[in-house]
Amino acid sequence: MRSKDISCDELQNPEPQKGETEETDGEPPKKKNSRIVKTAVLVGILVIVGGLLLGYMIKHREPTYQQIGTRYIDDPDWGNVSEISYVVKGEVTAERLNEHLREVRETVDREELGTNVVKTVYYRNKEDALAWKDTDMGGYTFLNVE
Known part of the structure; x- marks a missing residue:
């Protein structure tokens, strides 16, 4: 076996200098x-x-409801109905929709509306809600009658 040639500097200082790395074949x-x-x-x-x-x-996330508008319509099933449009952000399930209808029932003052039936319609964007476009999401709230 042949030993590696060592320079005088390496003999005086056998530890590698800063910045020197032991690389083999340039790797x-x-x-x-x-x-x-x-x-x-x-x-x-x-x-x-x-x-x-x-x-x-x-x-x-829980849905948020933003009321956009209210109008009266002549509903073929219920007569004079106050219709309220909402923009909904978030996931809407039947349970969450029913919860919102209960809140509507509790907060709507029927004297202001002049009717005992409130139709709520829900949209994904404000433009559709302002235009009262057709929607499959909605429900009726029947206010208490004394």
């Missing part, structure tokens, strides 16, 4: 690259999980 050190890859993978996973969580929270 960078493996430890540094594997640490970067692990960090990048971890950050990627955290971003994906955070995005999924945010998407879930937005989709399943």
Whole structure:
């Protein structure tokens, strides 16, 4: 076996100098690259999980109801009806819709409306609500009659 030629400087100071790395055949050190890859993978996973969580929270948030307008209509089934349009943001389920109808019943003053029946219609945007476009989301609230 042949030993490696050693210079005089290396004999006086056998430890590598600052900035020197032990590279073989021009390849960078493996430890540094594997640490970067692990960090990048971890950050990627955290971003994906955070995005999924945010998407879930937005989709399943409690609905908010913004009243847009009120008008009287001649309903073929119920006669003179006060119709209220709402813009709804958030997930609407039958249970949440019924809860909102109960709130309408509790807060609407029928003396102001001049009718005992309130029709609520729900829209996803303000433009449709202002135009009173047709919607499948809606319900009737029957106010107490004395």
